[in-house]
Amino acid sequence: MKLKILLVALGLPLLSFAGGQEIYSENCEKCHGFSRQGSLGLPLYRSTVANHSDQYLAKTIRYGRPGRIMPAFNLSGAQTAKLIRFLRAGIKAPQYDPTSIAGDADAGKYTYEQYCQRCHGAQLQGGEGTGKNFSWQKDREVSPPALANQGFLHAAEDQMIKHIIMNGIQDTEMMAFGKEFNFTDKMANDLVAYIRSHEKPIEQHKSSAAEEEPLVFVYESANDLGTTVDKLRDSAAAYNFRVYPSRTLFEGLGGIAGEDEKQVVIRFCNFKNMQKFLKLDPRLGVILPCRVTAIEDKNGQVKVYLENYMHAVERFNNEQISIDAQELINNMKEMVEEAVW
């Protein structure tokens, strides 16, 4: 009996009684907004979703967009179906012929460079930053999607891509190229063939370099605590960081008992980099400000602890940040190495 109760208890999370709205609220609204108006993620207006097949939406939910913020969601088939029904809000799902479109990819490349590259990027990498954000002005209200993203290519049918090229997407900057620029059927087919030529087999789990690295870098200092802190501050300034007043590790937490001066946090920030990263993903504040912690143990040995920020950066699922952050993290490691010498 007890075993049955335990099995039922463990199995409960697998069952879902939630409707589409609840599933949206639980998983999607934090990025796509309460009214699906877009925010960190793209808008999910009814008019936008009306262009997408059920299969496209289901695969997008399942695989996400690797390196483009949208994570992969492990929803059940029933949950996915409910969510899609909610997003459609009564609008009938379009049906696209699943057969591939044959076209001349070289000719499509030429068309892409003439008409599409300006928004979607030379490498089909899409616009910078997040989908749509109210916190700052951008060149465009909605960041153009990355057409070379494997999540997109895996989800999208050729006929859907062609339909969007020819008819555009209402309420977005994606124009109807059939009407506005007199695209022929062949031009659209060639363009689809060029976009499709970027597809590779999708990887379920791509192991990252950070996985092999420690969560924290630990350095032994050759100096006493006071000298180590001074040298860390000087070194941070030399690496173009603005250095804040130092704090004790538990400052503000435990009154006088918390003011253990053997544990010092050195905080610093490079504002230019901060602005750049915030523009790419405003959630970056969760790892700010940059800091190192110097601790003197009972034997008088001073060690410096630096978070390996690559682990944190990878949580953003933002390829651009991962590339740019590596240099910054290497600078921080050099900065500490100089200070503890």
Added chain:
Amino acid sequence: MVVRALALCVLMFTTSVFANHGELLIERVNAKFSYTWLALDKTIKAHNYKAAYLQRCDFALNERHYKSDKYRILFFGQYDEMKRMTDKYPELAPFIPLKITVMEEGAHSLIIATPPITLLPLVTTNEDRMTIFRWNEDMKSILNQVKSQYQ
């Protein structure tokens, strides 16, 4: 006590099976920044944590074509417990105190945190794993309660 420990173990098992540990914890709050900030401060206290200090990250943001300069980080924790943990595992120090970021998004706010459960590899005993796990559950609960105050 035994029941509580058992419940946490079951929760740890189910969470490790079904949840993606790597993802950021995020909630969208249907309130302007100042209301969210107040609610967060109160909710942290209600969870028996103490707010240590805030870090403003809004230096000249509105002068650099940002529409909002409401961007702050709140650091919080429990002294005795965090002191015990960092004495035992100094590698935890870069992650202490815990922190939650609050940013304005038009009429809404976003509250964001790194899941403390990502610190599990740094501790070695079951008791300490349960402490980290509780921090994680508390963090989720704080974010969820702030959100639910303005639904």
